[in-house]
Amino acid sequence: xxxxxxxxxxxxxxxxxxxxxxxxxxxxxxxxxxxxxxxxxxxxxxxxxxxxxxxxxxxxxxxxxxxxxxxxxxxxxxxxxxxxxxxxxxxxxxxxxxxxxxxxxxxxxxxxxxxxxxxxxxxxxxxxxxxxxxxxxxxxxxxxxxxxxxxxxxxxxxxxxxxxxxxxxxxxxxxxxxxxxxxxxxxxxxxxxxxxxxxxxxxxxxxxxxxxxxxxxxxxxxxxxxxxxxxxxxxxxxxxxxxxxxxxxxxxxxxxxxxxxxxxxxxxxxxxxxxxxxxxxxxxxxxxxxxxxxxxxxxxxxxxxxxxxxxxxxxxxxxxxxxxxxxxxxxxxxxxxxxxxxxxxxxxxxxxxxxxxxxxxxxxxxxxxxxxxxxxxxxxxxxxxxxxxxxxxxxxxxxxxxxxxxxxxxxxxxxxxxxxxxxxxxxxxxxxxxxxxxxxxxxxxxxxxxxxxxxxxxxxxxxxxxxxxxxxxxxxxxxxxxxxxxxxxxxxxxxxxxxxxxxxxxxxxxxxxxxxxxxxxxxxxxxxxxxxxxxxxxxxxxxxxxxxxxxxxxxxxxxxxxxxxxxxxxxxxxxxxxxxxxxxxxxxxxxxxxxxxxxxxxxxxxxxxxxx
Ligand code: ADP
Ligand code: MG
Numbered sequence: 001x002x003x004x005x006x007x008x009x010x011x012x013x014x015x016x017x018x019x020x021x022x023x024x025x026x027x028x029x030x031x032x033x034x035x036x037x038x039x040x041x042x043x044x045x046x047x048x049x050x051x052x053x054x055x056x057x058x059x060x061x062x063x064x065x066x067x068x069x070x071x072x073x074x075x076x077x078x079x080x081x082x083x084x085x086x087x088x089x090x091x092x093x094x095x096x097x098x099x100x101x102x103x104x105x106x107x108x109x110x111x112x113x114x115x116x117x118x119x120x121x122x123x124x125x126x127x128x129x130x131x132x133x134x135x136x137x138x139x140x141x142x143x144x145x146x147x148x149x150x151x152x153x154x155x156x157x158x159x160x161x162x163x164x165x166x167x168x169x170x171x172x173x174x175x176x177x178x179x180x181x182x183x184x185x186x187x188x189x190x191x192x193x194x195x196x197x198x199x200x201x202x203x204x205x206x207x208x209x210x211x212x213x214x215x216x217x218x219x220x221x222x223x224x225x226x227x228x229x230x231x232x233x234x235x236x237x238x239x240x241x242x243x244x245x246x247x248x249x250x251x252x253x254x255x256x257x258x259x260x261x262x263x264x265x266x267x268x269x270x271x272x273x274x275x276x277x278x279x280x281x282x283x284x285x286x287x288x289x290x291x292x293x294x295x296x297x298x299x300x301x302x303x304x305x306x307x308x309x310x311x312x313x314x315x316x317x318x319x320x321x322x323x324x325x326x327x328x329x330x331x332x333x334x335x336x337x338x339x340x341x342x343x344x345x346x347x348x349x350x351x352x353x354x355x356x357x358x359x360x361x362x363x364x365x366x367x368x369x370x371x372x373x374x375x376x377x378x379x380x381x382x383x384x385x386x387x388x389x390x391x392x393x394x395x396x397x398x399x400x401x402x403x404x405x406x407x408x409x410x411x412x413x414x415x416x417x418x419x420x421x422x423x424x425x426x427x428x429x430x431x432x433x434x435x436x437x438x439x440x441x442x443x444x445x446x447x448x449x450x451x452x453x454x455x456x457x458x459x460x461x462x463x464x465x466x467x468x469x470x471x472x473x474x475x476x477x478x479x480x481x482x483x484x485x486x487x488x489x490x491x492x493x494x495x496x497x498x499x500x501x502x503x504x505x506x507x508x509x510x511x512x513x514x515x516x517x518x519x520x521x522x523x524x525x526x527x528x529x530x531x532x533x534x535x536x537x538x539x540x541x542x543x544x545x546x547x548x549x550x551x552x553x554x555x556x557x558x559x560x561x562x563x564x565x566x567x568x569x570x571x572x573x574x575x576x577x578x579x580x581x582x583x584x585x586x587x588x589x590x591x592x593x594x595x596x597x598x599x600x601x602x603x604x605x606x607x608x609x610x611x612x
Pocket of ligand 2: 033036037096097098100102103
């Protein structure tokens with residue numbers, strides 16, 4: 001018995017299922033593989049149909065070159081591909097696919113139908129496969145092209161099936177895949193249908209800008225500029241990059257492609273953030289659609305089965321090239337090429353020839369921080385409070401390590417009662433951003449922006465819990481354009497938004513009309529705020545809803561409602577702010593964030609001046 005070998009070679013269909021485990025995580029991964037095949041087949045029209053977020057049905061139809069009868073059978077074999085022949089080909093890839101695993105994998109974990117025709121005779125071949133076994137094959141009448149259908153994904157792998165999320169989530173991932181492929185192939189028309197309803201209709205376009213307008217909105221496009229840089233040694237970076245003022249709370253709008261392939265690479269991601277360094281506030285991400293072209297022997301795409309990752313031969317060089325290109329372009333004085341004006345107004349009238357690179361003088365960059373809004377939460381100033389204070393405060397903090405960071409929570413314990421901030425001696429404002437106060441012998445620096453944010457947050461939270469966020473109808477509704485996922489999130493959470501004081505009405509396609517906003521935010525840039533909130537909400541399930549993300553959303557709202565840094569406050573306004581700080585219930589759940597106050601003790605100051 002011991003002589004018998006314990007090791008067995010696995011049968012073909014099990015091998016395919018194992019491979020499928022790597023390639024197919026969810027419906028979106030199937031769509032990615034199928035669209036890549038259609039693109040490789042030279043299609044210029046691709047239709048994706050889904051049922052139940054793709055869990056029930058995925059069907060991709062293209063008008064590409066198709067396959068003949070033999071190839072229809074062959075393509076389902078593991079490692080069957082028409083795209084490479086030799087090992088060297090791996091480093092000179094011109095196609096998106098090359099591993100020859102996708103179809104075999106997908107067919108092993110679904111009820112699979114493939115129909116293809118490679119000639120103009122109207123005769124195609126159809127094959128039905130179930131869990132990797134061929135059930136039926138026959139000739140069918142069809143035009144040149146290919147149709148691939150995968151029903152009941154993971155029907156034979158219940159354990160994997162359990163990992164599928166609810167329909168809307170899976171649909172979101174699928175739409176993401178289509179979005180990315182569509183961005184990198186503007187000349188191909190794409191349609192996405194879900195349960196028979198059209199979700200995306202993208203006609204063939206002349207270029208990236210038109211595609212970006214169609215997918216992400218014309219408003220967004222108008223805040224982007226063209227980038228086109230060659231390093232003279234075979235590397236080329238091109239695409240559209242957003243002004244720093246166009247930013248998001250998540251990195252989901254950083255679209256990067258390497259040699260035409262959507263890649264989410266750490267090095268590239270980092271280099272982009274480096275390019276925007278000092279231009280974005282912490283926690284904010286730019287909007288970019290960037291293509292890096294690099295000699296195929298300088299990058300290895302065969303690193304991961306889904307080809308989502310790459311390995312660069314000269315990582316640092318790629319990083320620095322991207323970062324420097326962006327930095328140069330984003331410099332206010334840089335000569336940049338904005339998106340052509342006619343494109344902003346009406347995309348379809350675009351002239352076909354791209355403008356020569358780096359010729360047009362850039363518009364003056366919008367300031368990073370918006371114009372301050374009128375101070376909210378104005379409280380009546382007690383008579384006589386307008387005390388004269390020396391506004392010219394000396395730059396106190398030379399060695400910032402000497403500053404002790406004290407959270408407001410800690411302070412509250414010392415304060416005894418709610419008169420702490422208003423009882424401080426107000427000395428003046430420093431750098432239009434900090435209130436200098438004296439507490440006994442200590443010097444306090446209060447960040448006016450952080451303080452206002454905190455006050456705004458607490459007050460919003462309180463009104464929300466009482467169901468009393470006051471709403472103000474806008475005289476003219478503001479029109480918003482959102483990408484597919486954010487749009488879905490808004491539709492799904494309309495009720496929640498109403499509780500927050502927003503009335504957002506779907507207006508067909510990716511358009512929405514913002515009809516009312518919370519009273520508090522009337523003077524703010526609410527379009528931007530809604531985009532941010534939608535991004536937050538995207539990450540919640542509908543079952544959990546707003547409550548899960550309440551703090552994050554209220555922080556966003558508070559940010560938009562308050563005094564910014566760089567705003568001169570007169571002593572009356574400063575005092576009012578201190579008094580409001582006293583009214584805040586800091587025992588309530590505090591938003592994660594920056595400290596409101598820093599304390600510098602007399603001994604520390606004396607030490608700085610070598611006194612004892
Ligand atoms: P790969 O794309 O890595 O070659 P796949 O398993 O995805 O592997 O596909 C196997 C082969 O089937 C491809 O190389 C191609 O020749 C053929 N094929 C797949 N999809 C299509 C399609 N939509 N149109 C034409 N040929 C296709
Ligand atoms: Mg493929």
